[in-house]
Every structure is written in structure tokens, then in C-alpha cells.
Amino acid sequence: xxxxxxxxxxxxxxxxxxxxxxxxxxxxxxTFTGTVRADNKGSTIxxxxxxxxxxxxxxxxxxxxxxxxARWPLQASLIVHRVGELxxxxxxxxxxxxxxxxxxxxxxAAFLMDYLKTRAPFWKKEVGADGRGQWVDARxxxxxxxxxxxxx
Amino acid sequence: xxxxxxxxxxxxxxxxxAEEIVDLPAGVTTVAGLVAWLTQxxxxxAEAFARPGVVRAAVDQTHVQQTASIAGAREIAFFPPVxxx
Numbered sequence: 001x002x003x004x005x006x007x008x009x010x011x012x013x014x015x016x017x018x019x020x021x022x023x024x025x026x027x028x029x030x031t032f033t034g035t036v037r038a039d040n041k042g043s044t045i046x047x048x049x050x051x052x053x054x055x056x057x058x059x060x061x062x063x064x065x066x067x068x069x070a071r072w073p074l075q076a077s078l079i080v081h082r083v084g085e086l087x088x089x090x091x092x093x094x095x096x097x098x099x100x101x102x103x104x105x106x107x108x109a110a111f112l113m114d115y116l117k118t119r120a121p122f123w124k125k126e127v128g129a130d131g132r133g134q135w136v137d138a139r140x141x142x143x144x145x146x147x148x149x150x151x152x
Numbered sequence: 153x154x155x156x157x158x159x160x161x162x163x164x165x166x167x168x169x170a171e172e173i174v175d176l177p178a179g180v181t182t183v184a185g186l187v188a189w190l191t192q193x194x195x196x197x198a199e200a201f202a203r204p205g206v207v208r209a210a211v212d213q214t215h216v217q218q219t220a221s222i223a224g225a226r227e228i229a230f231f232p233p234v235x236x237x
Contacts, residue, residue, distance in 0.1 A: 034237055050236070051160060051161055052236070053158070053160055053210070053213070053229060053231065055213055056210060056213035056214075056229070059213055059214075060215075081236060081237075092237070093236070093237055113237055116236060116237055117234070117235075117236060117237035118234065119215070119234065120234060120236050120237075121160065121210070121229075121231060121234050121236075122234055122235065122236025122237070123160060123161035123162075123231065123232060123234065123235050123236070124235045124236070125161070135161055135162045135232065135235075136235045137233075137235070138232070138233030138234065138235050142237075
């Protein structure tokens with residue numbers, strides 16, 4: 001289990017290799033990568049700034065990861081989230097889950113993304129073609145995506 | 153009681169500061185109470201907290217509701233709904 005917040009890019013295959021090195025108990029690895037789109041509802045995006053709350057961010061990501069590990073039998077997991085200035089096409093976030101079987105790895109990866117989108121203190125500011133910055137609004141659909149994991 | 157208050161994203165831009173140390177009056181004991189007290193300190197605060205219920209809060213780096221106590225808090229943060237991922 002580990003979480004990282006960094007300005008540098010990440011390399012997916014290197015991260016997976018490091019996470020699973022020497023392990024023979026893993027039968028399924030799921031990776032999710034979130035990237036910067038060049039458009040938002042029809043308007044052009046030329047860049048994005050990601051702000052966060054140092055300290056709380058790491059705590060929240062660790063809490064979300066611990067929750068996933070409590071719910072599913074994961075052999076390994078990783079969350080990497082970038083901050084700072086990002087261009088269209090750039091990586092934003094990486095989630096890796098590894099388990100003996102695919103179902104736990106798939107579900108845990110979806111859970112981690114849904115939870116971190118509504119809990120981890122990151123804020124995106126998009127820069128438009130006119131050079132003006134615009135804070136991204138939180139989406140109600142992200143809250144609903146998180147609610148599907150609430151226990152009855 | 154002296155406490156550090158931090159502001160993020162558009163809440164930071166509207167208040168014009170990333171953080172400040174404030175001396176809380178004795179009657180301010182909850183997050184909602186703190187928001188009400190900050191709001192009357194100046195138009196920039198009133199603007200930042202203009203939409204009730206939109207600005208989120210954390211006490212000592214943990215998400216809390218508006219009704220949460222701030223007794224003994226070292227650091228209180230205000231920010232918009234999060235948009236990471």
C-alpha cells in the first residue's frame with residue numbers, strides 16, 4: 001500500500017513493475033490512468049493547474065486506500081496523483097490494484113477513483129484558449145458514483 | 153484561542169490570502185460560528201462565504217460538517233468541493 005503526490009510525471013509500467021516485483025501471489029493487476037482532456041463541454045483547454053492541501057491530501061489518500069484494502073483482498077495497491085501545471089494529454093492520476101483474482105482488482109480500482117474524486121483535497125483550475133483560468137466545478141455525478149459503494 | 157486558518161482554490165483567491173493566524177472570540181465554537189464571524193470581517197470574506205453550504209471545511213486536516221466543534225483545533229481549512237482525480 002502506498003500513496004504519492006508529486007509534480008513529476010509517472011511511468012505506468014515502471015510503477016507496476018515496482019509494485020509487483022518478486023511477487024507470485026498476484027493473479028490480476030488493474031491500472032487506471034486519468035489524463036488532461038483538451039476540451040470541457042465544448043470549450044478548449046490549453047492547460048490545467050492542480051492545487052492541493054499538503055498533508056491532508058496524503059492522509060485522505062491513505063485513508064481511502066486503507067478502506068479499499070479492508071473491503072477487498074488486495075495483494076498490493078498504489079495511488080499516484082500529480083499536482084502543479086499540466087498540459088492536455090498529460091497524466092493526472094494513477095491507481096493500481098493487484099489481487100489474486102480480477103474481480104477484487106477491478107472493483108477496488110473503481111472504488112479508489114470514485115472515493116478519491118470526492119474526498120481527496122485537490123482542486124483543478126483550467127486555462128482556456130483566451131488564457132483565463134476557471135475553477136472546475138464539482139460534479140454531482142461524482143457524488144452519485146461514490147454513493148454506490150455505501151454499505152446498506 | 154489562537155488558530156491557523158487556511159484557504160484553498162477560489163476560497164483563497166476571494167479572501168486574498170492562503171493562511172492567517174486569528175484570535176477567536178470566546179463565543180465562536182463551531183465551524184458555522186467561525187464562518188459567521190469571518191464573514192463580518194470584510195467584504196472579501198463575505199464574498200468567499202456568500203453561497204451557504206458550498207464552502208467545505210476541515211479541522212486539523214479532517215473533513216468536518218458545519219456543525220462540528222472547533223474547540224482545541226490547531227488548523228482549520230476552508231475550500232470548495234474537491235475536483236481531483
